[in-house]
Amino acid sequence: MTAGTDDSKPAPSNVRGAAYPRIHADLRVTFQVSVPTATSVRLQPGGHESGLGSSTMDLARGEDGTWTVTTPPVLPGFYYYWLLVDGVAVNDPSSETYFGHGRSTSGLEVPDPSVDFYQIRDVRHGEVRTRWYRSETTGSWRRCLVYTPPAYDDDHTTRFPVLYLQHGAGEDERGWTTQGRANFILDNLIDAGAAKPMIVVMNNGYALEPGEVPTTPPYSPEQTARLADSFRDLILRDVVPVIDTAYRTVADRESRAIAGLSMGGRQALDVGLKGLDTFAAIAGLSAAVFDPIDPDRDYGGVLADADAFNERVRLLWLGAGTGERRFDEALASMESVLTKQGIRHQAYRSPGTAHEWQTWRRSLQALAPLLFRD
Numbered sequence: 001m002t003a004g005t006d007d008s009k010p011a012p013s014n015v016r017g018a019a020y021p022r023i024h025a026d027l028r029v030t031f032q033v034s035v036p037t038a039t040s041v042r043l044q045p046g047g048h049e050s051g052l053g054s055s056t057m058d059l060a061r062g063e064d065g066t067w068t069v070t071t072p073p074v075l076p077g078f079y080y081y082w083l084l085v086d087g088v089a090v091n092d093p094s095s096e097t098y099f100g101h102g103r104s105t106s107g108l109e110v111p112d113p114s115v116d117f118y119q120i121r122d123v124r125h126g127e128v129r130t131r132w133y134r135s136e137t138t139g140s141w142r143r144c145l146v147y148t149p150p151a152y153d154d155d156h157t158t159r160f161p162v163l164y165l166q167h168g169a170g171e172d173e174r175g176w177t178t179q180g181r182a183n184f185i186l187d188n189l190i191d192a193g194a195a196k197p198m199i200v201v202m203n204n205g206y207a208l209e210p211g212e213v214p215t216t217p218p219y220s221p222e223q224t225a226r227l228a229d230s231f232r233d234l235i236l237r238d239v240v241p242v243i244d245t246a247y248r249t250v251a252d253r254e255s256r257a258i259a260g261l262s263m264g265g266r267q268a269l270d271v272g273l274k275g276l277d278t279f280a281a282i283a284g285l286s287a288a289v290f291d292p293i294d295p296d297r298d299y300g301g302v303l304a305d306a307d308a309f310n311e312r313v314r315l316l317w318l319g320a321g322t323g324e325r326r327f328d329e330a331l332a333s334m335e336s337v338l339t340k341q342g343i344r345h346q347a348y349r350s351p352g353t354a355h356e357w358q359t360w361r362r363s364l365q366a367l368a369p370l371l372f373r374d
Contacts, residue, residue: 011095013078013109018094021108027073029108033092036065038085043069046080046101051356052108056084076112077358078179080105098179102170107179118181118361123191124150125184128177133242137234139210142203144239145173146247147183149190149197159248161255161372162199164235164279165364166264169288173202179357185364195368201243205264207231232271236278254314257281257371261360262288262327273299276312281371283317285363286327286355293334295341306342317367319348321359346370 008022008030020032029052031043041059045052051074059067080100082089091097095106126149135142149160165182167175176182182200189195207230235258244251256279260268265287272282295303302309316338320331331347338345348366353359 011108012111013096013107014094015096020094021092023110024070027076027110028070029074029110030068030070031059031092032066032068033059033083033094034064034066035085038065038067040084040086041067042084043071044082044084044089046082046105047355051075051077051110051354051358052079052081074110075353075358076110077353077356079108079110079356081108082106099172099174100170100179112358117188117365118185120184121188121191123187125187126150126152126190128183131242131246133238135207135234135238137209137230137238138207142234142238143173144204145177145202146243147177147186147200147202148247149199150187151197152199152248156248159250160197160199161257162201162243162247162249163368163371164201164203164239164256164258164268166203166205166258166260166267168260168262168264168286168360169205172206173204176200176202180361180364182364185361186368189365189368196372198368198372199243199247199249201239203235203239205231205260205267207234228267228270231267232274235271236275240278253278253280255280255372257283257315259283259285259317259364259367260287261285261363262355265289270299273302276302280313281315281317282313283315283319283367285319285360285367286321286324287318287330287334288327289334290326290330293337295337295343303338303341303343306344310342310344313344315370316343316345317348317370318345319350319359319363319366321350321353321355323352323354324356324359327355 007025010019011021011023022030043057057069059069061067082105083092092106097104098107126147129146131144131146165176190197209230258268258272258279265284266289269284269287272279318331320328335347350359350362
């Protein structure tokens, strides 16, 4: 690159026509915002393991009231962020808006030039549909998103297996498609013949019982643990019957899987292992299970009898990123117990990624081809 040449391009996560943020060829990122009346503007990366780093960055003020900062090179992936304007958290008007950290926030997509498995390709595409349903568990109307595979509307007789896929803490049912690009991952795998066509159901992981008051923050681990039973009831009693009625599913346990990331990974293990009459495949992606598991006590004791478990469960799958130390250690601890117990399972580690969407995109890419195989 010659001196003075601008090698940067607008981020794909920008609102249409926005020039900033800009990503440079060496993966530095330049942010710029116009706030002429501000006395300070800072960039706050979302999360302690964000590829943008963990510390706030000061933007420099230009004479025209624009504020600018360029980061060091960052890792490819998707990252939440927001701006602190005179100490007040606001979204970047140049970024699309995402739901993460329990709030609407800005996000940055840094493309990975080495892969395109989660990018939109020139293949047949499925659809992401919205399904509203009445939950007896929560006493409220709820929304789930449903991915139907490309061949779903080719005829009205073919039935499909179902993957129930959960988001992480502070996110909602939109996370897996908006941030995770799960629909494109499945489109590409199905087109390549690497995964079986499947329906994917994505629910909001917060299931408050009637009269329950959310804690602050609304995604606290304490509340999540306390409401585990109500979320399990939501899936088993409300959601599965709705999906089996509204869509052309193969309505048996052999054709159902449940998976999730972080908080959703803990939920998937809890719902799946305690609901083996409903699910035959269970996966935890960076599952937030930090205490050592007791095969005789946890998950209703289903891990106590390895022969019976291995006969009944088609797939128990665990994943984590090598850069998310706490979750990788939790995975290793769970693997050790399962191996000692004689429980058949598979594990995956995403090289060099932390507690972030790049880990979970890779994990879904590795998991999906293993589901519903004969």
